[in-house]
Amino acid sequence: MADKKEKVDRVVMPEQDPDVRRRNFMEVPLGLSEEMAITEAKRCLQCKKPACVEGCPVSVSIPEFIKCIADGDFSAAARKLWERNALPAVCGRVCPQEEQCEGRCVLGKKGKPVAIGYLERFAADWERTNGTGDVPAVAEKTGKKVAVVGSGPSGLTVAGDLLIKGHDVTIFEAFHKPGGVLVYGIPEFRLPKEIVASEVATLEKMGADIECNTVIGATVTIDELFAEGYDAAYIGVGAGLPRFMDLPGENLIGVYSANEYLTRTNLMKGYLFPEYDTPIARGRNVVVLGAGNVAMDSARTAMRLGADSVKVVYRRSREEMPARNEELHHAEEEKIEFVLLTNPIQFFGDENGRLTGMECLKMELGEPDASGRRRPMAIEGSEFKIDCDLVVVAVGSNANPLLTKTTPDLALNKWGNIISDPVTGKTSKKAVWAGGDIVTGAATVILAMGAGRAAANSMHEYLTLGW
Amino acid sequence: MAKIVHREELAQGTIILNEIEAPRISRKAKPGQFVILQADETGERIPLTMADTDPEKGTITIIYMVVGKSTARFRDLKVGEEYYALIGPLGAPTHIEKIGKVVCVGGGTGIAVLHPIARALKDAGNEVTAILGSRTYDLLILEEQMRNASHTLHICTDDGSMGHHGFVTDVLKETIEKEDIALVVAIGPIPMMKFCSLITKEKGIKTMVSLNPIMVDGTGMCGGCRVSVGGNTKFACVDGPEFDGHQVDFDELAKRLASYTEVEKQSVDAYNKCKCNAN
Numbered sequence: 164m165a166d167k168k169e170k171v172d173r174v175v176m177p178e179q180d181p182d183v184r185r186r187n188f189m190e191v192p193l194g195l196s197e198e199m200a201i202t203e204a205k206r207c208l209q210c211k212k213p214a215c216v217e218g219c220p221v222s223v224s225i226p227e228f229i230k231c232i233a234d235g236d237f238s239a240a241a242r243k244l245w246e247r248n249a250l251p252a253v254c255g256r257v258c259p260q261e262e263q264c265e266g267r268c269v270l271g272k273k274g275k276p277v278a279i280g281y282l283e284r285f286a287a288d289w290e291r292t293n294g295t296g297d298v299p300a301v302a303e304k305t306g307k308k309v310a311v312v313g314s315g316p317s318g319l320t321v322a323g324d325l326l327i328k329g330h331d332v333t334i335f336e337a338f339h340k341p342g343g344v345l346v347y348g349i350p351e352f353r354l355p356k357e358i359v360a361s362e363v364a365t366l367e368k369m370g371a372d373i374e375c376n377t378v379i380g381a382t383v384t385i386d387e388l389f390a391e392g393y394d395a396a397y398i399g400v401g402a403g404l405p406r407f408m409d410l411p412g413e414n415l416i417g418v419y420s421a422n423e424y425l426t427r428t429n430l431m432k433g434y435l436f437p438e439y440d441t442p443i444a445r446g447r448n449v450v451v452l453g454a455g456n457v458a459m460d461s462a463r464t465a466m467r468l469g470a471d472s473v474k475v476v477y478r479r480s481r482e483e484m485p486a487r488n489e490e491l492h493h494a495e496e497e498k499i500e501f502v503l504l505t506n507p508i509q510f511f512g513d514e515n516g517r518l519t520g521m522e523c524l525k526m527e528l529g530e531p532d533a534s535g536r537r538r539p540m541a542i543e544g545s546e547f548k549i550d551c552d553l554v555v556v557a558v559g560s561n562a563n564p565l566l567t568k569t570t571p572d573l574a575l576n577k578w579g580n581i582i583s584d585p586v587t588g589k590t591s592k593k594a595v596w597a598g599g600d601i602v603t604g605a606a607t608v609i610l611a612m613g614a615g616r617a618a619a620n621s622m623h624e625y626l627t628l629g630w
Numbered sequence: 631m632a633k634i635v636h637r638e639e640l641a642q643g644t645i646i647l648n649e650i651e652a653p654r655i656s657r658k659a660k661p662g663q664f665v666i667l668q669a670d671e672t673g674e675r676i677p678l679t680m681a682d683t684d685p686e687k688g689t690i691t692i693i694y695m696v697v698g699k700s701t702a703r704f705r706d707l708k709v710g711e712e713y714y715a716l717i718g719p720l721g722a723p724t725h726i727e728k729i730g731k732v733v734c735v736g737g738g739t740g741i742a743v744l745h746p747i748a749r750a751l752k753d754a755g756n757e758v759t760a761i762l763g764s765r766t767y768d769l770l771i772l773e774e775q776m777r778n779a780s781h782t783l784h785i786c787t788d789d790g791s792m793g794h795h796g797f798v799t800d801v802l803k804e805t806i807e808k809e810d811i812a813l814v815v816a817i818g819p820i821p822m823m824k825f826c827s828l829i830t831k832e833k834g835i836k837t838m839v840s841l842n843p844i845m846v847d848g849t850g851m852c853g854g855c856r857v858s859v860g861g862n863t864k865f866a867c868v869d870g871p872e873f874d875g876h877q878v879d880f881d882e883l884a885k886r887l888a889s890y891t892e893v894e895k896q897s898v899d900a901y902n903k904c905k906c907n908a909n
Contacts, residue, residue, distance in 0.1 A: 337849055339668060339675075339715035376632075376717045378849055382654050403851035407863065414856055414863060414882055416889045423852035431674060431846070437900055440674040440699055441846075442893040516885030563850050565868065 173275035174203040185466045185497035188351045188434055192256075197237070200285045204233035207277045210269060215279060218267035220613030221320070223247045225264060229282055241290035244283060245299040249323025249366065250316065250612065252291065252358045253345060255284025258609045259487050291361050298368045302329035307626040310335060310393040312379045312566065315343020316608045317399035317599030319366065320615030321622070326369040328623045333372040333393075335379050340430065343401055344608070347430040348422075350460050352467065356429070380566035385573075385595065395594045395622050398573075398581060399615065402600035404563040407556055408452065412510030417444060417518030421453070421461045421557035428464050446553025449473045450521065452507060453557035454484040459491065461555040462499045473499045474549065478506040478526050478539040502549070504528070506541065510554065520550045560605050573597075580604055588618030596622055632716040635689060637709050641769045644696050645739060646705050647681070653688030655718045661746040662724030662840065662872055665690065666848040668715035669703035675715070676700045677845045677855075679871065681742035681772070690718075693742035693771060699898040720848045721871050724838070728755040730812035733805055734780065735798050735826055737763045737818025741772050743840050744817045749779040751815070757781050759809075761801045763818065767792035799825045811835050816875060820884045827875030837875035841866045843883060844890070858882050 177193045178184075184191050195203065207229045215225045224243055231240035244251040260266070260280040268276030307330045311318045314336040322332045340346050342359040367373060379385065385396055405420035407413055424443070427433040433443030449465040451458050454477040465473045475494070477484060480503050484491060495501075504526040511520045525545035528537035562579040574582045574591035581590055581597040588596040598614030600606055636649035655665060664679040682691035696705050707713065724747050732751050736744035741762055752758045760780035764770040765788045777783050784801045785793030794801055799822070805811065806829070814837040816826035823839040830837040843855040843866050850868035857866050860877035864870065 337717065338847070339717075376715050377654070378717060378720070381718065381720055381849070382658065403849070405851065405853045407853065407856075409863070414858060414886065416886055420853040423846055423854045426846055426852055432672070436893065437897045439672045440703075440897060442674075442890040442897070444889070515888070516882065565849055 171202065171206055173206070174199050174278050174281065176278075176281055181496035181498075184352065185463075186469070188467055190355050191352050191493060194288055195281055195285045197235075197289075200232050200237075200282060201235060203278050204229045204282055206270065207233070208269060214267035214269060215264040215277075218264045220263065220609050221248050221616045223264075223283070225279055228286060229277065229279070232282055232286060237286055237289040238294060240282075240286035241294065242299075244286055248612070249299065250319060250362050251283050252287035252362060253316070253354065254609060254612065255280050255282075255287055256354050256358075257349060259607060261488065263609065288358075291358070298365045299323070299327055301326050301369050304331070305329045305626065307331065307394045308333070308392055309622065309626070310385075310388045310396040311399065312385070312396060313337075313343060313399040313401060313599075313601075314341035314363070314373065315399055315401050315599060315611065316345060317611035317615035317618075318343065318397065319363065320612040321397045321399065321596075321598075321619045322366055322371050323369070324616060324619030325622060326366065326371055328619075330623070330626060331370070331372075333374060334366075335377045336373065336375045337378040338430065339375050341373050341375060343399075347426045348457065348460070350425065350429055350464050352463065353460065378565065380569040385566070385570045385592075389594070395596070395626060397588075397615075397618055397622065398566065398590070398595065398597040398601060399599045399611065400563065400566055400601050401611075402560045402562055402580075402605045404561040405556070406559045406561060408507065408558060410507060410509050412512060412518075412521075413556075415510050415512040415518040416516050417446065417512075417552055418510060418554045418556065419444070421451075421457045421555050422560065424461055424555045425457070425464065428468070434464075434468060443468065444553055445469050446551070447471045448551045449553045449555070450549060450551045451475050451555045451557055453477065453559070454479070454486055455557065455559070456486045456490055458555075458557035459486045459494050459499075461557050463494055463497055465553065465555065466497050466499060470553075474502050474551075475499060476502045476505050476507060476523065476549070478504065479536065480504055480528060483536050504539065506539065508546070511548075518552055518554060520548050521554065522546055522548050560600075562601055562604070570595075578604065586617065587621035588614060589621060594625070632713040634707055634709050634711055634713070637707075640693065640771045645693065645769065645771055646696065647691060647693045648704070648707070649684075649689050649691045650713065650716060651688060652690045652716055652718075655716070656683045656685045656688050656690050659683045659690060659719035660723035661726065661750045663719035663721050664848070664871060665692065665716055665718030665720065666845065667692070667704065667713050667717075669700065669707060670714045673703055673714060674700050675846055675848070676704075677720075677842070677848055677867070679743040679840065680719070681745055683746075693739055695739045698894050699901045702898060702901055717848060721867060722869065724750065724815075724872055726750045726754050730756060731759070731809055732756045732813045732815065733759045733761060733802060733811050735761045735763075735802055735814065735816040735818070735822075736776070737798060737822040738765075738769070739771065740818030740822075740840070741770075741776065744815065745772050745775055745779060747815055747817075748776060752779055752781070756813075759805060760784065761786065761798045761805070763787070763798035763822070765789065797825075798822060799829055802826055803829055806830065806833055806835060813838070814875075815839075820880050820887070823875060823878075824880035827878070827880075831876045838872050839875040839878060840871045841873060841878065841883060842871070843886060857886075
C-alpha cells in the first residue's frame with residue numbers, strides 16, 4: 164500500500180515565469196488546483212504517530228486536515244487548521260516547512276515529503292474565496308480583558324487563541340495597519356496583503372478590537388493599560404530597530420535600512436508611486452548587504468522596482484547564508500547576483516551626498532566562531548570597488564526600547580530583549596507575557612506564532628485560575 | 631478620533647493651523663514632542679511637532695506650511711473631517727530647567743515648534759528673550775502667543791516690513807554680546823539653525839536645535855531620519871528631534887532632506903493638476 168502511494172510524485176506548485184515575475188509584485192507561486200491538492204493529499208500515509216505534527220511549532224493536526232482535502236471536503240480542512248492556527252494562509256506561505264513539519268514527514272526519508280505547506284495554503288485560500296465567511300467559534304465570555312501589544316504574527320496568534328477561549332481582546336498597533344512584519348516587511352509577491360487583511364478581519368469577526376496608531380510606551384504605557392481595566396497583557400512588539408554597519412558614508416542618500424526600504428515599498432506602497440504618495444528610490448545598480456530572508460526580500464524588491472543589476476553582498480559563503488533555500492532559489496531565478504566572501508568597508512558619494520559606489524574587501528573563512536560558523540577574515544590588500552546607486556543594509560535588527568524603557572519593572576537581557584519564561588512566556592512583571600522577536604531577537608514568523616500559542620495557554624490559565 | 635475641530639489659515643493661505651481631537655496624545659505630550667500624520671490611505675506619513683496641547687479638551691494643535699502634496703492634502707481637510715492616521719506623542723521631550731537667561735529663536739513655521747518650549751522655559755522661571763523671523767510680516771505666526779511666552783520679543787523680517795530688517799542671527803549676535811545668556815533654543819529652516827549655532831559656538835553658549843529630517847514610522851524602526859551628531863549616527867525620531875546645535879552636521883541633513891526633491895515635485899504637480907480638472 165505504502166509503496167504504491169510513493170510512486171505518485173510530490174506536486175510541483177505552478178509559479179509565475181521568472182522573466183515575467185521579476186518585474187511585477189504579484190505573488191510568485193500560484194497555488195494548487197483542487198485536483199492537484201487532492202492528488203497530493205492522497206500521498207499522505209496518515210501515520211498513527213505523525214512526526215510532522217511534532218515538527219510544527221503550533222502542533223496543527225496535519226494528517227487530519229490533509230485527510231479532509233483528500234476527501235474533497237476543503238471547508239472541513241480549513242476548520243481543522245483553525246483549531247490550532249488562526250493564520251493558515253500566512254503560515255502555508257512563509258513557514259520554513261523543510262525545517263519543520265515537512266522535515267519530519269516519513270515520506271521524506273526515501274523520497275519527497277508531503278507538501279504540507281502547499282496544502283495548508285490551499286485549504287486556507289479555498290476557504291477565503293469559496294467559504295461561507297464563517298470564523299472559528301468562540302467560547303462563552305469570561306469577562307476578562309487582555310491587551311495584546313503589537314499585531315505581528317505572535318500578537319495575532321495570542322489574540323486568536325484568547326478569543327477562542329472567551330476572553331475580550333484589544334490589539335494595539337503602532338502603525339496604521341495591523342500585521343506587523345507581515346504587512347511592512349514581507350513583500351506582496353511572497354505574501355499578498357489582502358491575505359493578511361483577511362486573516363485580521365477574521366479576528367475582528369471573532370470579537371477582537373484593533374487600535375491602530377497607538378504606540379505603547381509613547382501614547383499609553385503598559386501600567387496605564389492595567390489602570391484602564393485590562394487583566395493581562397502580551398508584548399509582541401518584535402525586533403524593529405535596524406542595525407547599521409557603522410561604516411563611513413552610511414548616511415549618504417541611497418543607503419537604506421531594509422526596514423525603511425521594505426516599509427516604504429510594502430506598507431506605504433511606494434511601488435505604486437505616484438498613485439500612493441510615499442516615494443521609494445529606484446536604484447539602477449543595487450547592492451543588498453546581508454543574506455537572510457530580509458536581504459532576499461530586499462533584493463527581489465529592488466529587481467521589481469526596475470534595477471538593471473542587483474547584487475547580494477555577503478561576508479561568508481553560500482553554505483552559511485541564513486535565507487531559506489526556496490528564497491535563494493527564487494532570487495537566483497530572478498537574476499539576483501551573489502557576491503560572496505565580501506565585506507563592505509566604506510561608501511562613496513557625489514557632491515550632493517548621493518551614493519555612487521562602495522569599497523569592499525574579499526574574505527576567507529577561518530576557524531569556527533562561538534556560533535559554530537566559520538569566521539570570515541579579511542584578505543589583506545584585496546580592496547575592490549562596486550559601482551552602485553542604492554544600498555540596502557539587511558544585517559539584522561535589535562529590540563526597540565520604546566516600550567521597555569517606559570515599563571521599568573520588565574527584566575531585560577543585555578541586548579534589551581525582554582526576558583520571559585521559555586515555556587510559558589511569563590515575564591518578570593505580574594500579568595505580563597512576552598514572545599516573538601522582542602524576546603528571541605529577529606527570528607521567524609512561525610517561531611513567533613509558537614511563542615504566542617504557548618503564552619496564550621499560560622495567560623488563559625492565569626485568567627481562569629490565577630498566576 | 632483625529633477629527634479636526636478647529637482650523638485657521640494663519641498666513642496667506644499657506645500656513646495652516648489644525649486643532650485635532652486626540653485625547654490620549656494631548657494627555658501625554660510634552661514640549662518638543664511631535665506626531666506623525668497621514669491624510670488618507672494613499673497618503674504618506676509626515677512628522678509635525680505640536681504647537682500646543684489641551685488635555686482638558688483632549689486636543690492637540692499643529693501648524694504647517696503648505697510645501698508639497700502631503701501638506702496640500704492636509705490643507706484640503708475641513709473642520710469635522712478626520713486625519714486617516716495620527717500617531718504620538720513621539721520623540722524625546724525638551725529638557726526644561728531653570729538655567730537663567732534664555733534666548734528662543736524661531737524662523738517661519740519653526741515658531742510653532744518653539745512656542746510650547748518657550749512657554750515651558752518661562753514657566754520654569756527663566757528670563758526668556760524671543761527672536762522671531764519671517765520673510766515678510768504677513769507670514770509671521772504666533773506673535774501674540776510668543777509675546778506671552780517671553781519677557782522680551784524681537785521681530786525680524788527679510789524685507790523689513792516689520793521690526794529688524796534682516797536675519798534673526800543679527801539680533802541673536804547683539805543679544806549675546808550684551809547679556810550673559812545660558813541657553814539658546816533655535817528652531818526654523820536649516821540655514822537659520824546652522825548659523826545660530828555657529829554664532830553661539832564662538833561664545834560657548836549651549837544651543838539646542840530641533841531637527842526636521844525625513845521620517846517614515848517615527849518610532850525608531852527604519853532609520854530614515856538619521857542624522858550625524860558629534861560624529862555619531864542618531865535617529866531624530868527617538869534620540870531627538872532636539873540636539874546640541876554645535877554637534878549637528880547640518881550640511882548632511884540639508885542634503886538628505888533633498889533625497890526625493892524630483893519625485894516630490896512630480897507628485898505635487900500631478901495633485902494640483904488633478905484638483906484643477908476637478909474644479
